[in-house]
Amino acid sequence: MKYPVDTIVMINNREWRVGEFRMGRGREWVYTLANERTDGSYDTMRLNEGAIDKILIQEPQGEVSFDAPEEVFA
Secondary structure, three states: OOOOOOOEEEEOOEEEEEEEEEEEOOOEEEEEEEEEOOOOOEEEEEEEHHHHHHHHHHOOOOOOOOOOOHHHHO
């Protein structure tokens, strides 16, 4: 198990919380991720550890800094 419960993963600028994990299909960890909507309901999805690893490599986690040309603010 690599990602404990309550770990936050950013996917498409949405915070997904690890709600549970279990051993699935033999020897791979399967994680249930949950995203709470504004009305209190949840979207959920299940991903294996390899998929989460790839998302964390491709998606920036946290604040994204960008450099704007100075003449834009002039």
